[in-house]
Amino acid sequence: MSTEPTASAATTASPSGEAVVGVPGQEPERARRRGAGRNLPAAxxxxxxxxxxxxxxxxVLPQAFPVVAAVAMVLAVLELTRALAHGGLELPAVPLLVGVIGMVVTTEVFGAEGLLVSTAAAVCVLILWRVSESMGLSALRDVAGGVFALAWIxxxxxxxxxxxxREQGSMLxxxxxxxxxxxDIGGYVAGVLFGKxxxxxxxxxxxxxxxFIGSLLMGTAAVTAVGHYALDLPIWVGLVIGAVLVVISTCGDLSQSLLKRDLGIKDMGHLLPGHxxxxxxxDSILLAAPTTYVLLEVLLP
Structure with a gap:
């Protein structure tokens, strides 16, 4: 559990745009290392x-992108299944993983319509699979957790x-x-240097x-530069998309932090050293992808 800063506590910066609350007399650098909580070279x-x-x-190999995306989603679903088990939920892994693969394949073949149909089908299979095992309140909770996993990842x-x-899809x-x-990068730098x-x-x-200010500056600048010079987007469009993506990414980070705090875990998994x-x-990319898609449809229909 964390504590809020008090009048006698010293607040210092840490990576990822974060501030660390320490004790009086503690060296700032030591506080940063404690707050970082990760192996920076490995990260x-x-x-x-x-x-x-x-x-x-x-x-380079665009044919491999759907495979890479599918593998990442399968691993993420497995991690979420294990994490929710700490909260007493028993998500059926088989229908979830089959649903992931089916959603990726149908999206690649049929586009947005395929994604909607396959999502509905995956939810139906999940419900039937879990209810066939047992009925009751626990089944309802598990189904709700499974639908959450399918919708999120x-x-x-x-x-x-x-x-x-889409056209110029790689750049999008x-x-x-x-x-x-x-x-992440802007928040890390600004948090280490100025976070209080x-x-x-x-x-x-x-x-x-x-x-957060560092995140806003770097994230918006990066998106605007790529959008304008690689995609010929108006500068104002890049500024809007960049700012919204930073806000969405920050909300995603905070939401997952809240979920992990409720589950009593530090990380969703341990596959990536330092991460x-x-x-x-x-987690932030999962929110940024649909946000980018919708913003392009609204700003440049």
Whole structure:
């Protein structure tokens, strides 16, 4: 459990745009290391490796992108299933994983209509599968958890495939990812250098308003630059999309922090050293993909 800053506590910055509450006399650098809670060299190495895999799948071997997306979603669903088990929910893994694959395939073949139909089918199969095992309140809770898992990960994640299938789809996917990436990097730098005022101490005491400003500046700048120079988007469109993506990414981070706090866990998984699990890395991207898709439809119909 975290504590809110008091008059006698010292507040220092930490990575990811976060502020760390320490004790008087504690060295700022030590407080930052304690607040970071991760292996920074490993985190950088894993981040670079993931970025390289993504760039190859998007720009060099585009046929591999749906496969990479499907693998990431399957791993994320497995992590969420294990995490929700800490809260007493028993999500049936088989229909969930079959649903993920089915949603990816139908989205790739039939587009948005295929995603809607396959999502509805996956929910129906999930309900029948769980109810066939047992009835009662526990079954209702498990079904609700399963629908949440399908809606959060494969449904939102498949919007990356919808973006990818559009004209200049590779750059659109990059646009959607740059918002969360700029949010993380900008927040990290600004939080380490200037972070003093916690943003949501009861949910994520490490996040600071100074870090959020850094996220807003870097995320918006990155999205605007790519949008204008690579996609010929008006600058104002890039500014709007970038700012919205940063806000959405921050909300996604806080929401997952709240969920993990309720479940009593630190990370959704441990597959990626320095990052936690796959879901810890893609949570903001899952929200950024449909946001980018909708904003493009609204701003540039």
């Amino acid at each position: 950088i190495a894993v981040g670079v490796g993931l970025g390289a895999v993504l760039m190859v799948a998007v720009f 494969p449904f939102l994640g498949c919007f990356l495939l919808l973006l990818f299938d 996917v990059l646009l959607a990812i740059l918002g969360p990436v700029g949010n 005022h916690p943003m949501a101490p009861r949910i994520s005491p490490k996040k600071s308003w100074e870090g 936690g699990g796959v879901l810890d890395r893609v």
